[in-house]
Amino acid sequence: MLWTRQALTKADQEWFEGLSSTMTLHLWTADEIDNLLVGQANVFRSTYFGDLILTPDFLRERHDHSVAPIRGRWQPEVHQVVDAERSLRRMLGESGSWDELRALAVDLRSQADAAQTAPAVPPPFASSVSGVVETARLFADALERVADAVRAGDIDLLRDEISAQPGALTAEVATAPRRLRSGNHLAGLYVTNAVAGCREALHLFSEIEEAFSSHVVALVAPAGCGKTHLAAQLTAPTNSRPAGMLLYGRDLHASHTLDDLARRVTVAGQPVQTLELLLAAVDAAGQRARHRLPVVIDGLNESEDPRVWKAELASLERVLAKYPYVLLVSTIRPEFQDEALPDGTRCVEIADYGVDAIEAIRLYFRHWKIDATDASLPGFLRHPLTLRLFCEVTNPTRKKTVGIDAMPGSLTALFDRYLDQIGDRIADLAPRTQRYYAQDVRAALTTFAELLWESRSRSMGLSELRKALGDDGRPWDQSLVRALEHEGVLLRMPSDHGDAYVPVYDRIGGHLIATALLTQHGRAGFETWIREPTTTALLAGDYDERHPLGDDIVYSLVGQIPRRFYSKQLWQLVDEPIRAR
Structure with a gap:
């Protein structure tokens, strides 16, 4: 085959066609190639030689662009690795995530050498010892080869190595420790360790x-x-690989497909037309870097209708089989897991910092210059968001080290500062076509709180809330409800009558309602209102008449009244049963 960019002259064509050869001769130009490169071949050309080449510089710039809206929440300097992240990095083949392969190989060789040099055993047991020694050394060699394949990013070689390994130990090797220990042979100790190492290798x-x-x-x-x-940390570039791709579920409207999400990525001045093209481009970048790369869709539950994506994600499983250098990660809240995720989807979970809580607290306190010596720390610091808010309130400027006297005495002070920050952040990030200001955000939260109180509910329907806020005429990606959801003040919950919104914490919900009630009634009116029988029933009545957030409202009033009403405490204004609570 002779392939030229331009058509040959007539004389050159005659020369080529006149060549003497037993092979069939083809003369192609760029025009023929354009006609032949279709389907996957065209994708291959685009991602390796065309407009869909994703260079490390492009991926880094794209990541910077993606994290810009959440820069206030993403703080790499205080990032604490948890078990869920460790699992994801193992799936990516990150450097250091599979160090136990080489460590086990070294241990297996050590145990094999010890078993071989141990005092000789009677002839009936000699074959068992030699069989274990040989098996341990074979497994050690295999572990080294697998570790090399992981480090080299050669997924094809890795699959070949794994498929070549036995599924189980032979009966002679598996029973060797028991037989040798029954004869009290010293070699039995080393053989036992070697067999245990072989099982660990499997x-x-x-x-x-x-x-x-x-x-x-x-x-x-x-x-x-x-x-x-x-999501931001996982897709950030590392020393061993370029950045991954970070997308946001909040950009998905109910009428969209995942291809619409891909179109938000622009390469060479043109939006990527389909998600498969984007995955192919990331896969090609991963192959060039010899490393698996993550594509993360963050906050799938923040899309307009999370139920839409169950079928699309199921079809992606088959598509991604063609792109082994891509790992697609979706983040989602557990309430939406069954509705939005296909059956059988592999899941990793985060509840809080878990066993890493103490290390996380130390890391945060060191960064925020908080000296907690001799301080009794509250248990809610195990929660990532609460820990961050606690530190920001305790020492917002970080200009000097502060002690326990600067720590907030209650969640009330913590929540006030938190809500102020949310208002400022939404105002800063509001689109030019739909400006919001901090006072608009606080007014919206007050309206939400009043609706919760008047409806005696802990949640509010999506359509009802948008209508109450005058939000129903705005596009979803410019709506105030979406902004509050994105910032984590409101959470969307599935319900029988469509999605509903609840406060991120019941305590914050109680704080919002208490603030709205204090503002509504004022000092004089509040002292009368709080003693009314209907108020007592809503705050401290029986279960069937008490407001779902009644206890949280009372908790917030205890903290807010001394700050709003000089020299007053809640217990001075109320009678039983509120006083007892």
């Missing part, structure tokens, strides 16, 4: 196969547990 091979065969993974965590923070 387990590691199984884990690697599962990790690198995972294409779609869901990160499931309640509100405020750091899903967005982890």
